[in-house]
Amino acid sequence: MNQASLYQRANQVQRHDAKLILDEYANILQWRADGQDTLLDVGSGSGNVLMDFVHPLLPKDYSQLVGTDISSKMVGYANKCYHLYERTKFRVLDIGCQQLPAELQGRFDHVTSFYCLHWVQNLRVALGNIYELLRPEGGDCLLVFLASNPVYEVYKRLHSNPKWSSYMQDVDQYISPLHYSADPVEKFCQLISDAGFTYHNVELRSEVFVYEGVRTLKDNVKAICPFLERIPSEMHEEFLNDFVAIVISMNLQEGGNSEDEQRFISSYKLIVAYARKSPDFVRTTLNINSAIKSIKNIK
Template identity: 25%
Template sequence: MANRSLKYFHYGKYHLEKVGHEYANYIKSGNLLKNGPWSVMDIGCGSGRVLQEVLIPLLKPSISEIVGIDMDSNMIEFCRSKNQNPMVSFHTMNITDEKIPLYLQNRFDVLFSSYCFSHVRNLRLGFENCSKLLKKNGELFFIFQYKTHALYTTYKKMSGIYKWKLFTKEYNSFAPHFIGAEPEVELKSIIKDAGLTPLHHKFEPDFCIDLTKRQLLGIYESLDAKIDELPEDLQKDYRRDFLEIMSEVTNVDFVDQDSLDESIKFNVPTVCLHVKNIDL
């Protein structure tokens, strides 16, 4: 629904400082501004804030185009409604689609993605598709959450409730990425299996963001597409159970409406990843 897109645009800015810092370091270290112009893709562009407020200011004028993709068609329509830049276009696409459109294959010099691959269930297929999008010797720089995933873990718990099982059953066996003892080994294996070459990565298990409980809840509610699938007469009960289980999963009380403006420090274990599509 359009109101989820607007809500995410309003609340989904928790990561702008982190993403801006990491993207700027990557762009500087790779001398991207001295070369180009580059064809760039933003995978999982959401409401378009990172693309418009971080990527374009950092890369301009070293870009020929920026293509934003997201699996949520409502997010894409929202991005299109706010875009006035002729170098920017938006497309509805899931990075784990079985087939990547031919017009996007072998097209991009650099792929960026910020806190999207946390939501990608099949990482191997996601990275395989990235290799198809990249030109030879193209690069990707991704930032995403690992080890925890509050939204999908909430869905998993809700799949055990008969009333919501039909809507959340695909999450009954969900497990977050890289929860094993050797996440670096697992990450490198996935990347190499996709035909890509890992150049640099860093895991930050203690990374935290400062925000209010209301802001955090707004992020999760704006990403909760399940509620769109429900008949209106079930949505009130769904939201009640969603809030109770999300509170349990995150150890943050979202049920007490009077406490939503309290500030919290919320752990978001993060990995930053630099990969190249080397022409062997």
């Protein structure tokens, strides 16, 4: 995940899902009456999802927008790309850390996160930290991450190949902690409640994304695969070829014989969770489930 410029170009799935979900939840987030909102994003990566889809939703007089990522290279890239934006900065943060930086605790009205929490094995600690990031008097969060994805099965099969096993000994650390759960919604609801949130709405969504052509698929793998940086660069193309071969063996490919004509079908499941720290509703008559259904019906 350290190839920031490549990730910026190859994160079509993340952008697609973030936009759709934010369209639904933009009017449900508890925006402040004075417009002085502060928002922290967890796992911002190269920053383009945050700046293209979250930033435009903020009140024009928002107080502060903070993007965070565990990768210092991603943070450096994002700061370079978006340094002209006022009241906006990116910084390193491991949301799975045992102790949050003191200057971040209780500072934010909103926490968002897109395609990050499936990288965190200890969701209990991560949710506790998200709770502590929000102001003591209240705040809300919108969290979107993978519950399951066929890429995890590809990783497991690559790990069983002696050629790659030494580079992937910790493969289970890179599989979503909900991937093998019989009821990921129930499990995540319990974790949110245990963290202290007084209201939550958790959905499991089935999604499909199509990668057009072998190169598109390989670029996505290069952008997000955590094992490539351990593998000698001269073996990268061989690894990617083996990755594609496994995808084809799993019947996730269709189309012609040429690489440009082939299409790769990824069916995956997303957790979409909205939670509030305080029971106080900015709009006391708002019913979240009916609001979401109304928005969908309009579309």
